[in-house]
Amino acid sequence: MPKRENPTIKDVAKLAGVSIATVSRVLNKLGVVNPETEQKVQGAVAKLNYQPNAVARSLKLNRTRSIGVLLPEVSNTFFTEIVEQLEHLLSPKGYALLVCSSENSVDEEKRKLSFLLERNVDGLVVIAVSDEGSHFAEVDVPMVMLDRKIEGLGRDVIISDNRASAYEVTCALIDEGRSRIGFLGGDPHVHTSVERYRGFVDAIEERALVLDERFVLHEGMTMKSGYTLMEKALSFEDCPDAFFVVNDMVHIGATTFLMANAAREVRRRMAFASFDYLHYAPLLQFCHYAVAQPLEKMANRAVQLLTRRMEGDLKDFPSTTVFQPSIVAMKDREGSASNGTLPPRFNKEFS
Amino acid sequence: MPKRENPTIKDVAKLAGVSIATVSRVLNKLGVVNPETEQKVQGAVAKLNYQPNAVARSLKLNRTRSIGVLLPEVSNTFFTEIVEQLEHLLSPKGYALLVCSSENSVDEEKRKLSFLLERNVDGLVVIAVSDEGSHFAEVDVPMVMLDRKIEGLGRDVIISDNRASAYEVTCALIDEGRSRIGFLGGDPHVHTSVERYRGFVDAIEERALVLDERFVLHEGMTMKSGYTLMEKALSFEDCPDAFFVVNDMVHIGATTFLMANAAREVRRRMAFASFDYLHYAPLLQFCHYAVAQPLEKMANRAVQLLTRRMEGDLKDFPSTTVFQPSIVAMKDREGSASNGTLPPRFNKEFS
DNA sequence: ATGAATAATGTAAACGTTTACAACTTTGTG
DNA sequence: CACAAAGTTGTAAACGTTTACATTATTCAT
Numbered sequence: 001m002p003k004r005e006n007p008t009i010k011d012v013a014k015l016a017g018v019s020i021a022t023v024s025r026v027l028n029k030l031g032v033v034n035p036e037t038e039q040k041v042q043g044a045v046a047k048l049n050y051q052p053n054a055v056a057r058s059l060k061l062n063r064t065r066s067i068g069v070l071l072p073e074v075s076n077t078f079f080t081e082i083v084e085q086l087e088h089l090l091s092p093k094g095y096a097l098l099v100c101s102s103e104n105s106v107d108e109e110k111r112k113l114s115f116l117l118e119r120n121v122d123g124l125v126v127i128a129v130s131d132e133g134s135h136f137a138e139v140d141v142p143m144v145m146l147d148r149k150i151e152g153l154g155r156d157v158i159i160s161d162n163r164a165s166a167y168e169v170t171c172a173l174i175d176e177g178r179s180r181i182g183f184l185g186g187d188p189h190v191h192t193s194v195e196r197y198r199g200f201v202d203a204i205e206e207r208a209l210v211l212d213e214r215f216v217l218h219e220g221m222t223m224k225s226g227y228t229l230m231e232k233a234l235s236f237e238d239c240p241d242a243f244f245v246v247n248d249m250v251h252i253g254a255t256t257f258l259m260a261n262a263a264r265e266v267r268r269r270m271a272f273a274s275f276d277y278l279h280y281a282p283l284l285q286f287c288h289y290a291v292a293q294p295l296e297k298m299a300n301r302a303v304q305l306l307t308r309r310m311e312g313d314l315k316d317f318p319s320t321t322v323f324q325p326s327i328v329a330m331k332d333r334e335g336s337a338s339n340g341t342l343p344p345r346f347n348k349e350f351s
Numbered sequence: 352m353p354k355r356e357n358p359t360i361k362d363v364a365k366l367a368g369v370s371i372a373t374v375s376r377v378l379n380k381l382g383v384v385n386p387e388t389e390q391k392v393q394g395a396v397a398k399l400n401y402q403p404n405a406v407a408r409s410l411k412l413n414r415t416r417s418i419g420v421l422l423p424e425v426s427n428t429f430f431t432e433i434v435e436q437l438e439h440l441l442s443p444k445g446y447a448l449l450v451c452s453s454e455n456s457v458d459e460e461k462r463k464l465s466f467l468l469e470r471n472v473d474g475l476v477v478i479a480v481s482d483e484g485s486h487f488a489e490v491d492v493p494m495v496m497l498d499r500k501i502e503g504l505g506r507d508v509i510i511s512d513n514r515a516s517a518y519e520v521t522c523a524l525i526d527e528g529r530s531r532i533g534f535l536g537g538d539p540h541v542h543t544s545v546e547r548y549r550g551f552v553d554a555i556e557e558r559a560l561v562l563d564e565r566f567v568l569h570e571g572m573t574m575k576s577g578y579t580l581m582e583k584a585l586s587f588e589d590c591p592d593a594f595f596v597v598n599d600m601v602h603i604g605a606t607t608f609l610m611a612n613a614a615r616e617v618r619r620r621m622a623f624a625s626f627d628y629l630h631y632a633p634l635l636q637f638c639h640y641a642v643a644q645p646l647e648k649m650a651n652r653a654v655q656l657l658t659r660r661m662e663g664d665l666k667d668f669p670s671t672t673v674f675q676p677s678i679v680a681m682k683d684r685e686g687s688a689s690n691g692t693l694p695p696r697f698n699k700e701f702s
Numbered sequence: 703a704t705g706a707a708t709a710a711t712g713t714a715a716a717c718g719t720t721t722a723c724a725a726c727t728t729t730g731t732g
Numbered sequence: 733c734a735c736a737a738a739g740t741t742g743t744a745a746a747c748g749t750t751t752a753c754a755t756t757a758t759t760c761a762t
Contacts, residue, residue, distance in 0.1 A: 008718055019742045024720060031721090034740060054470045055415060056718035058406045059747050066449075074435035075630075077428060084425035087452050091463070096470060098417075099450045101438050112442070119405045119447060223630060249630075256633040279426075279574060279600075282607040283634035359748055370712045375750060382751090385710060407748035410717050709758070720746085728739070 007048040016044035027052060058120070066096040067306070068116035068124045070109065074101045077278045078248060078295075079127060082146065085299030086125060093307065095122070102129050110135045117141070123306045130189040142309035144302045148191040149320070156305045157320040160293045162192050162275075165325045166199025167206075169273035169289040170244050172327065174207050176288065178242035178271060182215030184229050184254055186246045193221065193246050196275060200244045215240055226253025234262060241266075245274035255284055277328050281343045290328045292343075298323055358399040367395035378403060409471070417447040418657070419467035419475045421460065425452045428629045429599060429646075430478060433497065436650030437476060444658065446473070453480050461486045468492070474657045481540040493660035495653045499542040500671070507656045508671040511644045513543050513626075516676045517550025518557075520624035520640040521595050523678065525558050527639065529593035529622060533566030535580050535605055537597045544572065544597050547626060551595045566591055577604025585613060592617075596625035606635055628679050632694045641679045643694075649674055 013020040018037060025031045026041040033041075044050070058064040067090055071079045087097055098116060102109035109129045116124065117139065124143040126136065133150035136143070144156045173181055183200055186193035204211050215233055219225035226249065233239050234257075245251040251274045258267055270286045277292035284290075301321050364371040369388060376382045377392040384392075395401070409415040418441055422430045438448055449467060453460035460480045467475065468490065475494040477487065484501035487494065495507045524532055534551055537544035555562050566584055570576035577600065584590050585608075596602045602625045609618055621637045628643035635641075652672050659665035 010718080020719080021721075021743080022741060025741090028720080031741095032739065037740080051465070051469050053410075053718050055406060055409045056747090057720080059404075059410050059717090059749090060719045060721090062747070064406060074438055075428060075431040077426060077431075080426040080428075080431050083450070084452060087425055087450065088454070091451065091466070096449045096451075096466070098447045099434070099438065100442065100447075101435060103439070114402070115442070115447070118402050252631055252634060259633065259636065280603055280631045280634065282610065283603060283631065283636075285610065285634075285636075361748080371749080372713080372751075373711060376711090379750080382711095383709070388710080404748050407717090408750080410719090410747090411749045411751090413717070704762085705760100706762100707758100707760080710756085712755070713753085715752090716750085718747105722745090723743085725742075726740085728737100730737080731735090732733100 006053070007050045008053065009050075011048055012041065012044045012050050015048060016040040062120075064120045064122055065094050066098055066119070066121050068098045068100065068119075068121040070100050070102055070112055070116065070124065070126045072102055072104045072127060072129045074099065076249070077280075078276055081278065081295050082127075082299050085296055086303065089299060089303040104129055106130060106132055113139070123310050125302055125306065128191075130187070131191060132189070142306055144306050146298065146302055150191070154318050156309070156318045158298050158301050158305075159191075159320070159322055160291075160298070160325050161322050162195035163199035163202065165275070165291040165327065166196040166244065167202045168199075168327055169291055170200050170203035171207070172289045172329070173242045173244070173271060173273050174203065174209065176242075176271065178240070179209055180212065180215075180238075180240040180242070181209070182212070182233055182240045182243040183217065184226060184233075184243050184245045184250050185216070185218040186221035186225070186250065188218060190221065192275075193218075196244075196246050212240070215243075221247055221249055223249050223253035223256070226250035226255075227257045228253075230254035230257040231261070234258075234266070239266075241269040242271045242273075245272050247274065248276040248278060250274075251276075251284055251287065255286055258286060277343050279343050281328075281330070284330075287330050290330055291325045292328050293325045294323050357404070358401045359404065360401075362399055363392065363395045363401050366399060367391040413471075415471045415473055416445050417449055417470070417472050419449045419451065419470075419472040421451050421453055421463055421467065421475065421477045423453055423455045423478060423480050425450065427600070428631075429627055432629065432646050433478075433650050436647055437654065440650060440654040455480055457481060457483055464490070474661050476653055476657065479542075481538070482542060483540070493657055495657050497649065497653055501542070505669050507660070507669045509649050509652050509656070510542075510671070510673055511642075511649070511676050512673050513546035514550035514553065516626070516642040516678065517547040517595065518553045519550075519678055520642055521551050521554035522558070523640045523680070524593045524595070524622060524624050525554065525560065527593075527622065529591070530560055531563065531566075531591040531593070532560070533563070533584055533591045533594040534568065535577060535584075535594050535596045535601050536567070536569040537572035537576070537601060539569060541572065543626075544569075547595075547597050563591070566594075572598055572600055574600050574604035574607070577601035577606075578608045579604075581605035581608040582612070585609075585617070590617075592620040593622045593624075596623050598625065599627040599629060601625075602627075602635055602638065606637055609637060628694055630694050632679075632681070635681075638681050641681055642676045643679050644676045645674050 009020045009023050013023045022033060022037060023041050025033050026038050069083060073079060098121060100112040100116060102112050106129055113135055123141055125146055126143060127146050128148045128150055131150055133153055136153055146158050149157050149159050185197055214236060217229040219229055245254060258270060271288045272286045273289040274287060275291045277290040281290055360371045360374050364374045373384060373388060374392050376384050377389050420434060424430060449472060451463040451467060453463055457480050464486055474492055476497055477494060478497050479499045479501055482501055484504055487504055495509060497509050500508050500510055536548055565587060568580040570580055596605060609621060622639045623637045624640040626642045628641040632641055
């Protein structure tokens with residue numbers, strides 16, 4: 001389809017026999033117009049199927065009504081649940097979401113950041129790639145950092161209490177009677193990974209358990225990594241029968257390895273506690289405790305802060321909001337899985 | 352942060368002691384400029400940290416370099432894998448993605464469509480909510496329909512061969528020796544669901560098996576639906592030990608039910624074949640055969656068609672591209688899961 | 703030296719809006 | 733009836749670019 005010329009406000013004005021100023025006033029309901037004139041204008045608008053040109057308006061008003069969303073990865077359910085919420089909250093307000101992936105690279109993050117700024121986004125929601133975030137310092141539009149905190153950046157931050165929740169689920173494993181617990185972690189430059197490790201250690205120390213270095217394993221936050229780390233752990237005779245797993249992806253990888261390679265006896269006894277409780281959580285058969293982050297609330301808060309800053313009626317210092325996740329007990333699921341243990345959003349429509 | 356005034360081309364011109372036309376020429380490498388002048392301009396650009404205003408440029412050029420992406424759901428891995436690809440391909444070309452969710456509602460789809468058109472997107476990638484798509488008829492920008500076809504819309508269409516693949520995996524189940532196979536389906540208004548059902552029936556008929564209506568179950572394409580359909584099927588004494596499952600979501604739901612509620616003997620024998628082979632596929636323990644759609648190729652083709660139409664050098668009639676998915680055999684995974692059976696993108700970084 | 707051709711730069715209009723201000727019309731008041 | 737106030741509409745500038753065209757400066761052949 002060739003790009004047909006759209007009617008402009010001039011066309012409407014001509015057809016209605018008024019000036020463009022009047023048309024604009026009618027459309028924006030600003031100032032007063034004679035009801036009769038309004039009728040004429042509306043008629044012309046309808047006849048021409050006129051839609052105001054958002055670009056021109058943006059230029060004039062210096063406001064694009066678009067929000068940049070910068071994520072490490074697009075195809076990660078944890079992130080996209082957040083994007084979905086953001087979209088749900090912002091689109092009724094007339095905002096469009098410009099979604100950019102930093103592809104887990106700081107360089108790409110920089111590029112995408114300036115790409116978004118060039119496009120004059122009114123605000124930014126950022127899930128940072130790592131703790132290196134100096135490029136965010138000079139951003140001069142309202143911006144909210146979600147899920148991952150970067151130190152020393154004077155910005156609104158919205159996170160979960162990673163440390164406390166990691167502590168809690170580790171304790172839950174201990175309370176189950178597990179005394180040797182391994183750790184399958186992620187990138188030491190990612191805020192969430194670090195905090196969760198701290199929480200894990202908190203629990204181990206508080207309960208005076210030993211922390212066997214052979215089973216404290218760090219790599220990336222990928223499935224691949226979970227797979228190989230689990231393989232490595234299992235290569236030891238005395239592999240623990242419980243692990244704290246830093247997130248979903250590592251969890252899937254580890255579970256995949258176990259399903260395919262571990263002896264029945266090992267599988268029977270294995271217990272995981274981990275972060276994230278997304279739609280495929282019921283499939284994670286070794287998961288006894290999951291940390292469910294309040295994604296809706298977090299997105300809500302992000303939108304609230306962002307819109308208030310954009311409207312300029314929030315001049316306060318940047319705030320840090322820490323949400324308390326809930327812990328989901330999933331053990332003994334055989335024969336007991338009521339809908340109560342199903343993840344949120346279980347009945348959504350899909351492809 | 353208050354929105355500080357950005358420097359404009361005028362500021363650059365003044366600082367460099369030239370006219371704005373010259374600055375523009377330098378920036379766009381159009382026409383010829385004296386190397387000396389260019390130096391001055393570049394210097395001024397650097398000193399002011401000038402970035403051209405994309406909105407103004409869009410207005411002048413009547414081209415926004417943004418692509419609208421309209422999906423039924425944002426938080427569905429199948430869709431977001433596609434979005435990720437699109438982003439990866441389009442962002443190097445300078446395009447921004449405006450991601451909109453139609454939230455599985457035709458009305459919302461209409462709203463979001465005109466929202467995107469108002470913003471003068473240069474092109475559209477659409478995964479339609481259902482077969483009712485009259486509102487797409489009058490779209491006057493290049494547009495590609497992905498994954499789901501709508502009849503009678505003169506548009507470029509990119510789909511998988513749903514019918515053939517469904518036929519194939521159903522045959523694979525039959526070849527395994529399964530003679531009674533159930534069907535867990537989705538919405539009859541969704542193209543993919545319908546086509547897959549046809550393929551399933553093709554196989555059943557060709558092999559002269561019987562199609563027991565009690566086990567041909569349709570509902571939504573949700574996990575919830577998979578859960579309840581499986582429950583219903585299992586309530587019969589003579590429930591089949593094999594099912595074709597229309598997609599991932601239904602598959603997860605059904606698996607969840609079985610894991611929690613089915614007798615060991617039932618679980619041991621159960622076999623699924625289904626569409627989609629996404630990152631959590633290894634967790635679907637009853638899955639014997641999965642249809643892996645070539646998402647990268649599909650996204651590639653979409654971008655190719657779209658960009659060529661946008662650049663105007665593709666005036667042909669709309670084309671329909673049908674890709675052949677590959678079939679992944681996943682049975683007997685115990686003890687044999689090499690990385691060969693792991694889904695694509697297994698080693699991606701995540702939260 | 704002259705004029706034409708070429709190179710380099712500037713001027714100004716245009717893209718489609720919004721809005722301050724001016725201008726005109728109507729109404730109301732004394 | 734004059735004049736002010738209120739109501740309604742129009743004019744024109746501005747937002748930050750791009751680009752056709754005009755202008756000026758330079759080079760070169762005659």
